[in-house]
Amino acid sequence: MSRHRNVRSMNYKDEYDGYDDVYGHSVEDDYCISPSDDAAEFLYDRSRQPQMSAFFTEEDNIEEEDESAEVGQHEAGSKPPVLNDLDECKLRSCLDEIRNVIGESLPENILVEIIIKSDFQVDKALDTALSTVPSAADEKPAGVPKPQRTRKERERGKKKATTVVTPEVKSENKTSSCTNGVIRTTPVEEKSSPIPIKVVPPGAKTLNITKGFEISTEKGEEETHEGLKGSNTPTPRSQSPGSGRITPIGAEVPDPDVINKKALLSKESSKSRGRQSKVDPLAQYRQDRGDAKDHLHLVTIGHVDAGKSTLMGHLLFSMGQVKQKVMHKYEQESRKLGKQSFMYAWILDETGEERSRGITMDVGQSKFETPTKSVTLLDAPGHKDFIPNMITGAAQADVALLVVDATRGEFETGFESGGQTREHALLVRSLGVNQLGVVVNKLDTVNWSQERFQEIATKMGTFLRQAGFRETDVTFVPCSGLTGENLVSGPTEESLKKWYTGPCLLDVIENFRAPERPVSKPMRISVADVFKGTGSGFCISGRVETGMVQVGDKLSVLPQNETATVKALLIDDAPVQIAYAGDQVSATICGIEKENVNVGYVLCDPAKPIPVTTRFEARIVVFNIQVPITKGYAVIMHHHSLVEQVVVSKLVAQLHKSSGEVLKKHPRCLTRNTSGVIELESNRPICMELYRDVKELGRFMLRVGGVTIAAGLVTKIY
Secondary structure, eight states: OTTSOOOTTOOHHHHTTTOGGGTTBOSSOSSBOSOSGGGGGGSOOTTOOOOGGGGSOHHHHHHHHHHHHHHHHHHHSOOOOOOOHHHHHHHHHHHHHHHHHHTTSSOHHHHHHHHHHTTTOHHHHHHHHHHHHHHHHHTOOTTOOOOOOOHHHHHHHHHOOOOOOSSSEEOSSEEEEEETTEEEEEESOGGGOSSOOOOOOTTOOOOOEETTEEOOOOHHHHHHHHHHHHOOOOOOGGGSGGGTSSOBTTOOOOOHHHHHHHHHHHHHHHHHHHHHTOOOHHHHHHHHHSSSOEEEEEEEEESTTSOHHHHHHHHHHHTTOSOHHHHHHHHHHHHHTTOGGGTTGGGTOOSHHHHHHTSOOSOEEEEEEOSSEEEEEEEOOOSGGGHHHHHHHHTTOSEEEEEEEOSTTHHHHHHTSSOHHHHHHHHHHHTTOOOEEEEEEOGGGGTTOHHHHHHHHHHHHHHHHHHTOOGGGEEEEEOBTTTTBTSSSOOOOHHHHTTOOSOOHHHHHHTOOOOOOOTTSOOEEEEEEEEOOSSSSEEEEEEEEESEEETTOEEEEETTTEEEEEEEEEETTEEESEEETTOEEEEEEESSOGGGOOTTOEEEOTTSOOOEEEEEEEEEEEOSOSSOBOTTOEEEEEETTEEEEEEEEEEEEEEOTTTOOEEEESOSOBOTTOEEEEEEEEEEEEEOOOTTTOGGGSEEEEEETTEEEEEEEEEEEO
16 A cells, blocks of 8 residues: 555645635636536526527638628629630630739639630730739729638738849838849738739830740849849858749749649659650560570470489480589489489479479479570479479470380370370460470380380370371470480480481470560469568569569559559569560569468559459360269369369350361250360459460369369450
8 A cells, every 4th residue: 555645644735735716626627617607608598599600710701701702703703705615725724824923813704804805815915914903903993892812812822922023112012122133022011912913113114924934124124133143242052042042033933833733734744755655565575685595484294204304304414504513412312212213303303202202293493595595494293193283384384395205005004094194285285385395205215116206106196186286396306314315416326326317305495486475465474472582572473474564563463453563573583674474583562461462363454454253254175084064063273373163154055176166055064075165153253364365364274183174265254
């Protein structure tokens, strides 16, 4: 209790000394709380009727007076003339110019009459208005009340200052003086001159006035200021024009409202000029990348254990992309694990689990250059459990290498017995890859047999033509990933040199054509990954599908419909200022929470957003499936980096597989190796484009139970 106040021994008389004169009042309040005569305002008196004016403040009265004055002026004025659109524009332009000079000294109806009589000529109307201002004050009849100004006019009158381009002149409302070549204007009484009027001495003659600036003066004024201009008296710092406090000779203090209006107009015009002069994306792309090597995204696909990682790892080592010291380390470590044949595969398979299991699980990435190409290598997994990862890598690819195992029994397993050779070839073709190199790997296990090579080429060629590849776009090359035969140079084995005279693997990659980049289309970036960066904000990685993106651009994040700003761009871990269609980028963005961006979202141009829907129509090609596709069939859709469950809501038609002719409307089901038009619905909104508009975002895959059952093209978005 010692911490509390000692209430028992408190002397209340000493505690409240000094408050005796306000007995009955609160210590904190200034009004009486006792119902006595002094608190009559708290008591209701029926005989005392409250006045309505007690409920209005002075500001409300002023507003009513302003409104009544404006109504009176409108009623007193003549009916406005009827003008066409051109004359109306001329009238408004002249009114703005004259208001900049004379302010609100004349009512608008008088100014309109003057402008119309002057045939919309600013100079003539301005001279007439200036001559009308003093006469209107002199001829004002007695007894006419002074027109009341609105609050806006009073505030404008307080802000305005008038500069006089004459020697010292005294008038009723202001005194002007000239010191050190600087005109000083001192208002005497603000009430006497609500609108600043330029004072001209008797006998002075105004030649011309344009846009509120005097362009000529009287001879007497020039002689008056001649001595001041030629004097060597230094101008104080506070009187310099740059200080913003004093106006130099011959200039007038502009109206702040006019300054703000002109600044706003200039800002809008600069924005419009910026939009008009925006650099053409195609021209910018040719300027930046015109002399650079063509960029290719190359994906390696094929059945598991076909030797994809070993083949490409040995290719990188033979091209000098891997140092000998690192290769020696991989050789020693793989030998300890009893997997020495995997030492080249470890160049691309970097994780411990991939090395211990001996298979590729995620898409490995590397980069190398040929004489005319800059190639980004994507090593896709071949195991059937990692087909979704393979689709992610294939969606980024421009061209593909299909690796098959020439060992007897292995090729048949991957191609005929439900292996991934067929599925991978169909997937890359459905994802837009139309150039394919078929690498017949491990041909050394059959002593470089020409008959085995021809057998594989015949079977694969027939299947690839059925899958949609043209014969001229498919190249077959014999190789050995373990020995490095026919990778970067021609064959050296005598058994191979006898019958093969074609290109090596590097030449096949060199002969691939770079696809056309859709740079001129609206910008689209498909989000493949979201992660925390090193600096502020967070990063997203993905492919620029169309258009171009620059640092500082504002983008829309759909389907979340939020706005983000690009702070930095990285291509192959190198910072860049601009990225184009086809580039795989990592972008640092801000202005949006990380939780609001997910894999499968699309960053796009806010002016041209991507369509967002939950229902769309598509044309599909059905693969070799066991269960027919019917209405209500639930499937997993792979669309660029998006994986979403959708339902077949309607079977529109069954089509001829080659010609596209409608064979049957509203079929009951779609069986294997058929083609049709269906409608799909999703539970959540997804971003899609029509295939005819943006091919990169108009393709998708349908999978069920780990098996790809169909590929489709978006034809209609609801």
